[in-house]
Amino acid sequence: MPDAACGVVACTFVAPILPRVLSPRFQTGTTTGQRQPDADSGGTHVDILLLVDLQHDFLPGGALPVIDGDQVIAVANRLQPHFTETLATQDWHPRDHASFAANQPGRRIGEVIDLDGLSQILWPVHCVQESTGAAFASQLDTKRIRRVFPKGTDPRIDSYSGFFDNGGKQATGLSEYLQQRAVRQLFVMGLATDYCVQFTVLDALQLGFDTALVVDGCRGVNQHPGDSDTAIQAMTAAGVTVMSSEQVMRSRQQA
Numbered sequence: 117m118p119d120a121a122c123g124v125v126a127c128t129f130v131a132p133i134l135p136r137v138l139s140p141r142f143q144t145g146t147t148t149g150q151r152q153p154d155a156d157s158g159g160t161h162v163d164i165l166l167l168v169d170l171q172h173d174f175l176p177g178g179a180l181p182v183i184d185g186d187q188v189i190a191v192a193n194r195l196q197p198h199f200t201e202t203l204a205t206q207d208w209h210p211r212d213h214a215s216f217a218a219n220q221p222g223r224r225i226g227e228v229i230d231l232d233g234l235s236q237i238l239w240p241v242h243c244v245q246e247s248t249g250a251a252f253a254s255q256l257d258t259k260r261i262r263r264v265f266p267k268g269t270d271p272r273i274d275s276y277s278g279f280f281d282n283g284g285k286q287a288t289g290l291s292e293y294l295q296q297r298a299v300r301q302l303f304v305m306g307l308a309t310d311y312c313v314q315f316t317v318l319d320a321l322q323l324g325f326d327t328a329l330v331v332d333g334c335r336g337v338n339q340h341p342g343d344s345d346t347a348i349q350a351m352t353a354a355g356v357t358v359m360s361s362e363q364v365m366r367s368r369q370q371a
């Protein structure tokens with residue numbers, strides 16, 4: 117891992133990151149329940165594997181490296197044949213994205229700023245649209261990925277969740293897609309546990325999808341020691357089922 121990347125990412129963070137508040141429209145007293153099968157869909161109910169941000173820039177040597185992030189690629193490749201369908205999210209920022217410290221004069225990586233009323237941690241330039249860093253990990257088997265949902269494309273707002281931006285406003289289309297597919301259970305893995313995986317899972321649960329976290333398929337930034345564990349606790353409290361990839365494969369009919 118290049119020292120520069122390690123230094124900026126691992127060593128200069130200072131402030132705690134407050135979890136994004138979920139969109140008000142998801143806080144209207146509805147309980148997190150399992151989505152009822154859509155009787156009108158006519159489709160067979162499918163279980164879907166959702167790969168979160170398995171991109172070069174989040175792997176060792178990338179711009180925003182997650183320690184041992186490369187180790188989850190093999191997990192993704194092993195799991196995919198056990199699912200009829202794989203989907204993926206892709207962090208996909210314009211070069212002028214406001215979450216990049218380089219675009220905030222006088223600010224440093226790891227600082228937290230107010231961005232249009234939302235708390236925003238400043239990151240290194242990463243996952244710039246069309247760049248090599250934004251591409252899927254070269255070892256990842258991508259031929260089974262049916263559809264990719266880009267996120268973080270609006271220069272003024274970050275998007276940790278694969279469903280909505282951090283303000284809960286702009287949707288990626290993932291929710292509508294899953295509803296159309298009459299998804300029975302959503303299996304989520306990827307990078308990073310304490311950011312995009314966490315907020316994707318929390319939104320999935322709020323939307324009513326029965327959601328499982330493939331825990332050995334995730335690694336966290338852990339800007340503060342224990343952030344990944346805290347994220348897993350938060351997801352568990354919200355109703356996620358934590359599974360190992362071995363458990364997932366054993367539980368699949370095609371296994």
Ligand code: VGL
Binds near residue numbers: 239307308310312
């Ligand atoms: C992510 C920080 C910034 C992630 C994306 O994929 O977890 N983290 N952008």
Ligand code: ZN
Binds near residue numbers: 207209
């Ligand atoms: Zn990002």
